[in-house]
Amino acid sequence: xxxxxxxxxxxxxxxxxxxxxxxxxxxxxxxxxxxxxxxxxxxxxxxxxxxxxxxxxxxxxxxxxxxxxxxxxxxxxxxxxxxxxxxxxxxxxxxxxxxxxxxxxxxxxxxxxxxxxxxxxxxxxxxxxxxxxxxxxxxxxxxxxxxxxxxxxxxxxxxxxxxxxxxxxxxxxxxxxxxxxxxxxxxxxxxxxxxxxxxxxxxxxxxxxxxxxxxxxxxxxxxxxxxxxxxxxxxxxxxxxxxxxxxxxxxxxxxxxxxxxxxxxxxxxxxxxxxxxxxxxxxxxxxxxxxxxxxxxxxxxxxxxxxxxxxxxxxxxxxxxxx
Numbered sequence: 461x462x463x464x465x466x467x468x469x470x471x472x473x474x475x476x477x478x479x480x481x482x483x484x485x486x487x488x489x490x491x492x493x494x495x496x497x498x499x500x501x502x503x504x505x506x507x508x509x510x511x512x513x514x515x516x517x518x519x520x521x522x523x524x525x526x527x528x529x530x531x532x533x534x535x536x537x538x539x540x541x542x543x544x545x546x547x548x549x550x551x552x553x554x555x556x557x558x559x560x561x562x563x564x565x566x567x568x569x570x571x572x573x574x575x576x577x578x579x580x581x582x583x584x585x586x587x588x589x590x591x592x593x594x595x596x597x598x599x600x601x602x603x604x605x606x607x608x609x610x611x612x613x614x615x616x617x618x619x620x621x622x623x624x625x626x627x628x629x630x631x632x633x634x635x636x637x638x639x640x641x642x643x644x645x646x647x648x649x650x651x652x653x654x655x656x657x658x659x660x661x662x663x664x665x666x667x668x669x670x671x672x673x674x675x676x677x678x679x680x681x682x683x684x685x686x687x688x689x690x691x692x693x694x695x696x697x698x699x700x701x702x703x704x705x706x707x708x709x710x711x712x713x714x715x716x717x718x719x720x721x722x723x724x725x726x727x728x729x730x731x732x733x734x735x736x737x738x739x740x741x742x743x744x745x746x747x748x749x750x751x752x753x754x755x756x757x758x759x760x761x762x763x764x765x766x767x768x769x770x771x772x773x774x775x776x777x778x779x780x781x782x783x
Contacts (some may be wrong), residue, residue, distance in 0.1 A: 463634045463678040466647055467530060468666040470628055473620040475657040475664065482601055484619035487538075487569075488527035488629060488655065489747070490700035491723060494759075494773035496655050497646045499728075504649065507768075513642070514771055518759050520685040522639030525699035525777045526747050527629040529569060531595050533674075535630055536569035536588070537779065538748035540578060540697050542717040563589060573675055575697065576782050597623040604661075618658060628666070632673070632699065634683045634777055644670060680780040684754040695781040696751050701744040702776035708755040718749035727763070727770050740764050742772050754778055 476485035476492075494517070501513045516522050529536050563585045570578050570588060577583040599621045605613040623629075633643045647668050654664030673681075684690065690711055701721060704712040724741040740762040755776065763770040 461634060461683060462637055462640055463632065463673055463681050464640055464644075465535070465630055465632050465671045465673050466644065467630045467669045467671060468527065468628050468651070469669065470623050470664070470666045472665065473622050473663050474655075475618055475620050477657055478619075480619075482617045482619045484599055484621045486529055486596065486599075486621055489723075490524055490526045490775075490777075491744075491773040493524070493527060493631065493655070494771070496650055497643075498771065500646050500649045500653075513646075514759055516635075516639055516642065517773065517775060520635060520683050520756065520775075522633065522635040522643055523683045523775050523777050524631055524633040524643060526701075527631045528699075529592075529596055529627065530630045531591050531624070531627045534591070535572045537572050537575065537697070537699060538746070539567055539570050540575065540717075540748050540750050541719050541746070542579065542695075542750045560585075568592075572677065572779070575779065579695065579781050595624055596627050597621055620658075620663065632681065632777060634681055644668075680782075682754065682778045682780065684756050684776070684778065686756040688754075688756070690753040690755060694752070696754055696778040697781060698745060698747060698749050698751065698776040699779055700747050700777055701774060702749075702755075702757045703742065703744045703760070703774040704755040705758050708757075711753045712751055712755045715752040716750065718751075719746045720744065721746050723772060727766060737764060737766055739770055739772070742774065744774050745776075750781075751778075 474484070476488055477483065478485045498510060498513060501509045505512075526538065528538070567585045567588060569592070570583065574583055599619065602618050602620055603615055604618055605615050608614060631647075633640050651666050651668045653659060654662070654666070656664040658664070682696070690708075701723065720743050722741050722743055724739055726736050726738055742760055742762055757775040760772045760774055761769045762772045
């Protein structure tokens with residue numbers, strides 16, 4: 461099994477929708493990235509290439525994380541859904557403890573090389589909050605105008621994010637050599653057309669650079685393959701939204717710390733149906749969920765009586781914890 465990291469240096473602004481058009485996220489979920497890569501595959505090779513791509517991911521030949529932020533040489537991952545309580549405090553420390561609790565609540569990401577300290581209760585959020593406030597980049601809301609067929613213009617607002625010079629997003633990928641090579645090829649194609657919303661306005665385009673994982677990180681990443689026997693050996697943080705198969709769910713839930721999200725949306729395909737159709741909702745474990753038993757997950761068909769399957773990526777890439 462091989463692992464690599466791919467850094468995305470954006471050429472301009474990025475729009476990643478959250479709850480409304482005026483919002484903008486600073487990371488890209490792995491299932492959103494999977495959908496973009498599937499479209500790129502369809503453009504270059506048609507349905508046969510899509511089927512081969514999906515099979516490669518399902519078989520564990522290629523698994524990848526969310527696109528997380530990096531700042532300079534520091535890479536960040538989603539804050540784990542677990543934190544060891546600090547030492548008992550006296551009443552005089554109550555105000556200080558309350559302030560620290562607010563900081564941890566505000567914290568969304570932790571440095572990947574500080575995950576062990578986070579689990580051990582030895583992590584301070586101050587430096588990370590400062591970097592995200594001053595070094596990652598700036599968000600803004602732009603006013604645009606949509607032109608209707610009647611010639612009338614309708615103004616609307618779009619949330620965008622501009623990364624600082626030495627900041628951007630990165631993705632970790634694991635699997636077989638050919639799987640990672642395919643991922644790099646598709647990512648380079650995606651770099652030219654962009655990712656996220658408002659690509660027709662030039663948003664979301666990036667330069668891609670492949671790097672090696674530093675600090676022995678590759679030894680701590682793992683892809684759990686279908687058919688492997690999962691034992692309760694330590695803690696493992698998932699780096700992407702994921703969902704165990706039915707036969708894996710009971711074991712995966714043992715001793716787990718997790719949060720859930722509903723993943724839905726519309727199908728963007730001209731051949732799927734005559735009118736826009738919603739995908740079937742899928743509830744998944746968020747990135748940052750913590751498990752004692754690893755699982756393979758799957759790529760799920762979330763189509764709803766359309767002309768072809770619609771796939772939702774829900775495979776975990778695990779990061780082992782050594783608190």
